Amino acid sequence: MRAAVLAAFNQDWQFQTLPDPHPAPGQVVIRIRASGMCGTDLHAHHGHLGAKLPIVLGHEPAGEIVELGAGVLDLKVGDRVGVFWNQKGCGRCAACQSGRSEHCPTAQSWMHIGGGNSELMLAWASGCALIPDGLAFELAAPMFCAGYTVMSGLRNGDPKPGERVAVVGVGGLGHLALQLSKAVGLETFAITGQAGKKAELVALGADEVLLAGDDPGAALKDAGGADVILSTTNSAKQIAAAFNGLRPGGRLVNLGVPDGPLTISSQTLMWGQRQLRGSSQDERADLYEALQLAAAGKVKPVVELYSLERANEARERLQAGKVRYRAVLQHAD
Ligand SMILES: [Zn+2]
Ligand SMILES: [Zn+2]
Structure with a gap:
């Protein structure tokens, strides 16, 4: 062979x-x-x-x-x-x-x-x-791999009816996360750093596409936050920043392989009762x-x-x- x-x-x-x-x-x-x-x-x-x-x-x-x-x-x-x-x-x-x-x-x-x-x-x-x-x-x-991983991630994020999902990092995994989240009836935002992807992500079903530079959390917060973030980026900095865009009680599910340690504010974690979760093929x-x-x-x-x-x-x-x-x-x- x-x-x-x-x-x-x-x-x-x-x-x-x-x-x-x-x-x-x-x-x-x-x-x-x-x-x-x-x-x-x-x-x-x-x-x-x-x-x-x-x-x-x-x-x-x-x-x-x-x-x-x-x-x-x-x-x-x-x-x-x-x-x-x-x-x-x-x-x-x-x-x-x-x-x-x-x-x-x-x-x-x-x-x-x-x-x-x-x-x-x-x-x-x-x-x-x-x-x-x-x-x-x-x-x-x-x-x-991609589809299985993001479906497990979505389930492990435990979104309730009416909650909002945001996908950070819309590539191989993220474009499937976006579609799967929409397919099960959830309001879904996509967050990307690439303006050129906006029309494609809307075509894939995103309810809104947020353009974020270094700080996806700030962009998400400005748009009202999310209850579940499915993060597929490998950037530890982006994951930590995105965490700040969670609503109180929100869950960030990390599906990527971070390029360094995650530095999360213990205040944001504790007062807002937010959770950082990891997920892989489950x-x-x-x-x-x-x-x-x-x-x-x-x-x-x-x-x-x-x-x-x-x-x-x-x-x-x-x-x-x-x-x-x-x-x-x-x-x-
Ligand atoms: Zn893989
Ligand atoms: Zn065994």
């Missing part, structure tokens, strides 16, 4: 022909049709995730199952599936035994058995989710809901398509902040 291989950190991925994978018991082999590129791939590329080299990246894979390992009973050859990050827990620890295998300290992910930037991918059957009929692979792929139901909303056309990832051979170009554009809103590697039939 052809694959884009990260052989050395910070170096271009190499296109290599690797032996076709064969499934161990409990695993499947997927012919990859689309593989989304996420900001976290840049962290992996730079060596921040501790991945062992060489490795094939890609944690938003979507394709068709071509081979089943022994003991796989729930999936069939030909099933259209995607794979999420933590595919399988140990089954024995407190997290696994309480049904929260995503928190298993030894959970298996693409970092252990390889990702989707290849023609074929190995996955644990327990890490696969069916793609609803009619949802194209290139639109399904981004739901397996319950499977969140992924299911995100996929259903995408299949219903209520959430539509905005994707730029690249062939696998153009993976380095896509990665460089993502690094330069030029991707609008998700780069997806599309694999030939």
Whole structure:
């Protein structure tokens, strides 16, 4: 199989022909049709995730199952599936035994058995989710990290009917957060530093687009504040500033990987009974809901398509902040 291989950190991925994978018991082999590129791939590329080299990246894979390992009973050859990050827990620890295998300290992910930037991918059957009929692979792929992550974030922000959500950082994750929040009927503001994005964000459904420079919190406060902020920016400064735009009792849900410590005013936190929450891919139901909303056309990832051979170009554009809103590697039939 052809694959884009990260052989050395910070170096271009190499296109290599690797032996076709064969499934161990409990695993499947997927012919990859689309593989989304996420900001976290840049962290992996730079060596921040501790991945062992060489490795094939890609944690938003979507394709068709071509081979089943022994003991796989729930999936069939030909099933259209995607794979999420933590595919399988140990089954024995407190997290696994309480049904929260995503928190298993030894959970298996693409970092252990390889990702989707290849023609074929190995996955644990327990890490696969069916793609609803009619949802194209290139639109399904981004739901397996970005869509899942923001749906969990929205749920963990616990918005009540009538409350206002604000999305800070409207890129790969944020443009889906905006649409998911609207799709479940919440008033949703988008906060961006890029004036050129305003019309696009209105078209994606934002009730209002606030232009914020260094201080998204001040812009939000001026507009009446928000009860829930879904923050996808990696800027610790922006996250801390946004926090000041919460209404009393409000919750900021951080979905990004901050570039430094978060400095939050303890006064703002305490007197206003505000909360800072972290969230990542949580319950499977969140992924299911995100996929259903995408299949219903209520959430539509905005994707730029690249062939696998153009993976380095896509990665460089993502690094330069030029991707609008998700780069997806599309694999030939
Ligand atoms: Zn991701
Ligand atoms: Zn476990």
